[in-house]
Structures are given as C-alpha cells and as structure tokens.
Amino acid sequence: MQKENIYDYLEQLGLDKKEADVYLALLELGESQIVPISNKAKLPRTTTYHILERLRDHKLIEIIQKKTRRLYSPYPPRNLITLLSAQKDQAEEKLTSFRNVLPDLTRLYQISPFQPKVRFFQDQEIRQIYEEILETASDENWYVGETTKIVNILGERYLQGWIKRRVAKGIRSKSIRVEKEEMADPLFLGSKEYLRTVRYAPPDFKCPTHILIYGDNVAFITTGKENFGLVISSRETATSMRNWFMQLWKVSK
Numbered sequence: 001m002q003k004e005n006i007y008d009y010l011e012q013l014g015l016d017k018k019e020a021d022v023y024l025a026l027l028e029l030g031e032s033q034i035v036p037i038s039n040k041a042k043l044p045r046t047t048t049y050h051i052l053e054r055l056r057d058h059k060l061i062e063i064i065q066k067k068t069r070r071l072y073s074p075y076p077p078r079n080l081i082t083l084l085s086a087q088k089d090q091a092e093e094k095l096t097s098f099r100n101v102l103p104d105l106t107r108l109y110q111i112s113p114f115q116p117k118v119r120f121f122q123d124q125e126i127r128q129i130y131e132e133i134l135e136t137a138s139d140e141n142w143y144v145g146e147t148t149k150i151v152n153i154l155g156e157r158y159l160q161g162w163i164k165r166r167v168a169k170g171i172r173s174k175s176i177r178v179e180k181e182e183m184a185d186p187l188f189l190g191s192k193e194y195l196r197t198v199r200y201a202p203p204d205f206k207c208p209t210h211i212l213i214y215g216d217n218v219a220f221i222t223t224g225k226e227n228f229g230l231v232i233s234s235r236e237t238a239t240s241m242r243n244w245f246m247q248l249w250k251v252s253k
Contacts, residue, residue: 013083014058018043022051023060023074031064031073058083116237121229127154129212129219129229130162133171138215140172142245144201145210146181147188149223153210160187167195176201176245176252199252213241 010020018041025040026032038048052072055061060079064071121128133141151159166173172195179200182189190198201207210221216238221229 010080013080014087018047019051019054022048023055026052026055026061026072026074027077031071033069033071037072116232116234119231119233121231123227126221126227126229127158129221129231130154130159132217132231133212133214134162134165134169136215136217139170140174141212141214142174142242143210143212144176144245144248145207145221146178148181149208150210150221151188153221153223153227160185163187163194167193171195173197174249175199176248178205178207199249201248201252205248211241213238213245 006024007017007020010023011017015023021041021043022037025037029036029040034045034048034052037052038045041048043051052061052063056063059075059082061072061074064073154162174197175190176199187194190196208223210219212219212221216235217231217233218237218241219229219231
C-alpha cells in the first residue's frame with residue numbers, strides 16, 4: 001500500500017497529518033528518544049513532544065522513563081483497531097443521547113417563529129395585528145386596501161395614534177389604495193413626514209379585504225360586515241404576496 005493511502009486511513013481514525021508523521025516515524029524507528037523521532041518526522045522537537053503525548057492518550061504508544069532518559073515505544077499497529085472501536089462506541093453513545101433529546105428539539109422546532117402558523121382575530125382583537133407590526137423587526141410594511149374601510153374597522157382616533165407611533169419607530173409604509181376611498185386627513189396620505197409612499201390601483205380594482213405584509217407575516221382584515229382578521233406567518237407566503245404586491249405596484253399610478 002502506498003504511503004499516501006496509509007495517511008488517508010490514519011486521518012480517518014482521527015489523526016492529523018503531523019500526528020500521522022510522528023506515529024509512522026516511531027513505527028519505523030521502534031523504541032526511540034525524541035531527537036531521532038523529530039528528525040525523521042521533520043518536525044520541531046517541541047511539536048513532536050506534544051504530539052507524542054497525544055499519541056499516548058490515543059493508546060498508540062507508551063512512554064518509558066529510564067533514569068534520565070525518556071523513551072517512546074509504539075504499540076503494535078493492531079491497536080489502531082482498538083482506537084477505531086472506541087470511536088465507534090463514542091459515536092453510538094452520541095447517537096443514543098441525541099435520540100433521547102430529539103423529542104425536545106422537535107418541540108422547539110415546532111414552536112419556532114419560522115414555522116408557518118395561522119392566527120385568527122375578531123372585533124377589537126384586530127388591533128393586535130397593528131400592534132404586532134410595531135414590534136416586528138421590519139423597517140417597512142406594505143399594504144393594499146381602502147382607507148375609509150380600515151378606519152371604520154379600527155377607529156379613526158386609534159389609527160391616528162398608531163400612525164404617529166409607527167413614524168416614531170422609523171417604520172416606513174408602502175401602500176396601494178383605491179383612490180375613491182381616500183381620507184382627506186393629511187395624516188393618512190402619502191408624505192415624507194409620515195414615512196409613507198402611496199400609489200393608486202387601476203380604476204377597476206376593488207379590495208374589500210385589507211392586506212398587510214410585514215416581516216414574514218401576511219394579514220387579511222375583512223370589512224365591518226365580517227369583521228375578522230387572519231394572520232399567516234410564513235416566509236413563503238410572505239414572499240409570494242410581496243411579489244404580487246410589486247406586480248400591482250407597477251400598474252398603479
């Protein structure tokens with residue numbers, strides 16, 4: 001077998017290149033002192049000393065103290081089988097431990113904020129969606145809807161206060177609206193002061209459901225007749241809805 005192949009096997013057993021060099025040098029020398037070993041391995045004496053200590057920990061060599069001399073002697077190469085068996089046992093122990101903790105890890109994965117989930121809100125609970133927007137780590141929210149209808153659902157005073165809090169947090173807003181459903185109050189219009197950019201959908205566009213996109217969330221808020229909100233937390237859904245929004249944005253004025 002070529003020496004390169006021997007290196008490959010030794011590295012598979014957990015020995016790095018320098019450890020393999022020192023081990024092979026000692027196999028060829030037999031019982032030896034550190035100077036001949038370091039010379040044959042072509043490594044500094046201090047480096048060789050530390051590597052020999054590690055090889056002893058692997059139970060591949062023994063260190064013999066004879067009066068003032070310290071000798072290093074290799075164990076038979078079949079001890080590599082012992083090393084491999086020990087690694088196999090450790091791997092099986094790790095696998096067993098992982099199987100024991102797997103249910104707990106799975107539960108954590110299921111409640112991860114990146115796991116898709118659907119939440120339902122009704123009546124005054126719908127305001128919780130807007131409060132969540134202010135707490136989401138996103139510097140911009142996008143929405144499509146009719147201003148008069150969302151004002152009727154949330155209440156004009158609440159929405160005025162919410163807009164001011166949004167601006168205070170530096171959260172920008174990009175919206176596509178139905179022009180005939182606009183409010184005259186400047187607080188609701190597009191302006192740099194209120195960090196809002198507005199475009200108006202084509203004349204034949206209707207949107208009785210208010211749609212908001214923020215972070216990995218998409219919210220659907222119905223009109224006062226149905227009066228409920230639905231939030232889907234899903235990266236893929238949010239990405240799809242952003243793409244839909246941008247297509248509508250392109251044809252809006």
